[in-house]
Amino acid sequence: MIVEVIGGLISGSLALIADAGHMVTDFAALAMAWGGFVIAQRPATWRHTFGFDRFSILVAFVNGLTLFAVAGWIVWEAVQRLNAPGSILAGPMLWVAIAGLVVNLVVFAILQGADRDNLNVRGAMLHVLGDLLGSAAAISAALIIMATGWVAVDPILSVLVACLILRSAWFLVRQSAHILLQGAPDGIDTRAVATDLVETIDGLIAVEHVHAWSVTPERHVVTLDAYVGEGQRLGPVSRAIKARLDTEFGIDHATVDVMRRTGLDP
Structure with a gap:
């Protein structure tokens, strides 16, 4: 210089x-x-x-x-x-x-x-x-x-x-x-994430309020609400969701709220 x-x-x-x-x-x-x-x-x-x-x-x-x-x-x-x-x-x-x-x-x-x-x-x-x-x-x-x-x-x-x-x-x-601005990471479509989880995880009937962003380009984060039917165990579904997010989408930091959806729920 x-x-x-x-x-x-x-x-x-x-x-x-x-x-x-x-x-x-x-x-x-x-x-x-x-x-x-x-x-x-x-x-x-x-x-x-x-x-x-x-x-x-x-x-x-x-x-x-x-x-x-x-x-x-x-x-x-x-x-x-x-x-x-x-x-x-x-x-x-x-x-x-x-x-x-x-x-x-x-x-x-x-x-x-x-x-x-x-x-x-x-x-x-x-x-x-x-x-x-x-x-x-x-x-x-x-x-x-x-x-x-x-x-x-x-x-x-x-x-x-x-x-x-x-x-x-x-x-x-x-x-x-x-x-x-906490935009979704490149290559991650939150709509596709919700669809993929419902189609691949047993007992999961709906995924809503999916929010994905990056702390850095290498460190992705996601939060979501997951719904299962009556009698379904919550723990295994939560672990399955986190494992799928890691292996399929490269997201190893996920906050997942799993709830049962009853007939009174919308």
Whole structure:
């Protein structure tokens, strides 16, 4: 990041400065992700009964918002450069961009070995992927300037990188906001859950008030009301429901209220 800032100022390349600006958010994103992991390891308390896992989701949401801000700044600066183009030293720009590409490839390879189901890890990978593409764009711009002298390619490719950053930002904000709003986990249709349980568990006649959400992308929770007929034992049905939710839907934290439905019940 520091090398790209210096190289961008010396060469006059917006693509390098834009990539460095994105790296600033990467540094913050990785630092917040690390902090999120540390805080999430704290045990649950009477005030935070689910623990602190949600902190990492909040971090991912903030990271997505920072990506929007960075992309907006890049586009604004690119418009200024297109209106008033300046000289660019393609040689220094090329070598600094190559160094940035190598660093980003190494970091991306390291993150490939992490837990890709974790939203913070995926967010960090998106940040680094954006940097990688930014370095590739800077290399392309330097080569074009060296070959043709067309300096406008630098802000144009910067806008392309900004568009890729916006795509990453939208993905992070949308998914983290869905979790924070306690939306149903991806791939889990609460209507299908109710139907499946009634069809597969003996003695179960109805499932209502199914609520499913995620504490984190890896940790799903569900609550539901289950109804059985007269004379049906409640304990075995409750255990069967929890086992089915675990094996079929990957939900290992379920609160199940099993009741008998009599002829007076609606």
